[in-house]
Amino acid sequence: MKMTLAYVKFEILEAVRIPAVFIGLLFMPAGGMLVFVVPTLGDDPRAATMGTASMCLFAVLIICSAQYGMGIADARMKPWGGYVRTLPGGPVPRMVSMVTLSMLMTLLGAIPLVLVAAVATRADASLPELLLGMGAVLLAVIPFALLMLAIGYAVNPYLVATLTSIAPLVLVVLGGLLADPRSTDGFIAVIAPYTPVRGSAELVWAAVGGYTPQPTSLIAQGVWTLALAFLAYRAYRADEGRRFR
Template sequence: MSSLIAAHTRYLMIEQIRVPIGLLASSLFPAIAMVAFVVPSAGQNPKIATMATGSLMFFGAMFSAVMGLSISVSQDREQPWHPYLRTLPAGPFPHFAGRILTALAVVLVSVVPVLLVGALFTEATITPGKLSAGLGVLVAGIIPFMLMGLLVGNLLSSKAAMAVAQILFFPMAIVGGLLMPPQFLPEFIQVISPYVPTRGAGELMWWAIADNRPDTVALVMLAAWTVVLGAAAAWAYRRDEGRRFA
């Protein structure tokens, strides 16, 4: 089984490298935002620059998870090769595991440009231990957004999945405080901000890299979102399987 997972991961990574536009978008857009907004306005403040770097790292990772998985899973469903894989003795798990591992690899690569901008052009400071903790939080915090991508990808066609993923992605990033510190958001948005999963993920990141005390409500809601999205993604997969293989 492990060799099958490795084979699927390898060919999915090759596929990603051959069409790198998604990786470039998730990597360059947060880095450009860092250069345009964070460097001139907060680059000289170590704590704010550090927190902003963490926020935009997660922004890029979230883009990769939601957009990447929703589009790739929906496209898989439209290809004759994917139903054939499900009929093989190994079943769909090796391909699914390869897809998840590829998505995680893209997530980790997408944060590199933001880290470089933060290190070279701001006063952001971080120890190796906090950097490791931040990357660990990134991997853990991205889980609900990967589940969201799987949910959208298993429910919709590729064209519809792209549109819906964008509609979900940007509002959540804004309301969760990834593009602007939560305390600077309009008052009515501050009220709902702790209840979106992006806020909980941001709180974890800020705590890991800048010792910022996390909002308990946001963390509880992040856990709740993870459970709900996990159940919804599993339902969407079974629904699609029942429709096409009943």
């Protein structure tokens, strides 16, 4: 536990050293709210609430993409990143600390989204629903973070930035976050329940919009989380072997 807390402190201090990067990440989804949600869904309370929830998930994907994908690729190419890998504790405390930082950034990133929804739309959610929805968003950090960790350590560092930049947009589209959650027709509705994001999205929608999660989506989410945890761990160890043997 002490080792994990030390890594958490390290991650926070490292992030605070370059605040401009993270400030941009935190406010980028709010720009998406102003462009996509406010003009099209702002007058419908239920749709605006669900749209805001989807944008919170998009914020998680953006944060994880930058923190794990591009951040890890940069660290793999610099001496400091190699030195950090030699510190005691192994991959688990390091990964837990990175996920913890993502959760803290997600809380900060949700603030401008909620403010935009409150001021510019008719989104309607009670305080208990808001808190429950935020808890579901924080849970969504785990599979998204594991996905980006796996990409960050498994792929050539020069290709990681490209893949992790494209991945959030692909997952948002295939997961049906930009479509009507209750749609049962079309290509997206068929494949969305089996994507790594749909189960998390349905939990958030259920918390704030009265949506009923589908068992298929939740089971697929659990399978994806376990599989991505294994892949992230193996990718970390494989990269470690390539660099230090």
